Amino acid sequence: GAVVSQHPSRVICKSGTSVKIECRSLDFQATTMFWYRQFPKKSLMLMATSNEGSKATYEQGVEKDKFLINHASLTLSTLTVTSAHPEDSSFYICSAREGSRVGNTIYFGEGSWLTVV
Amino acid sequence: SQQGEEDPQALSIQEGENATMNCSYKTSINNLQWYRQNSGRGLVHLILIRSNEREKHSGRLRVTLDTSKKSSSLLITASRAADTASYFCATDDTQKLVFGQGTRLTINP
16 A cells, blocks of 8 residues: 655654654655644644645644745655744654545555654 | 544443444535544554445445535444554545544453
């Protein structure tokens, strides 16, 4: 089946620094990728939708200057948490839609645990 | 943003019993998907049901969709301890995939 790779799986960074999380579709082209944030024992909150070659669409309440999303190719999207603070510590998950058709399955990465100290 | 409610929020049953989880949503959809998540891990896609479908089966899974009531259900038959996980429905409205609150399922041996 289709595979989405997310890296790093765990990262610890100091407060005030920036950290980048990568999301790659390994065996398919992903026109659209989604980034989610998940707090412990909670559901996934959609942060933004990114389409290859265009600016990401952010959900209400998500700071676009803090959570920079780049979707430079059909197989790679990155989320950069800028000037990270302890409250940004969370589980971040990316997903990718196979192809461009809406009904196509969406595959998820394994997630990235971010801890800001 | 969240689509709506899933119920129950938590479900604990004995191994071998059937587990039913429900999901309600608010907007028009193209399809609805069910996912499973083990604690601290990524999501595993279970099944996708399109808006023009009413029922779908995959192994021990049975999913129904009622677009008039904007609701879906996931039935897991003959549950196993390994089915213990959180289950989420997600609606695809052509622009984005939005998740419900999830059901935490515990299967007791």
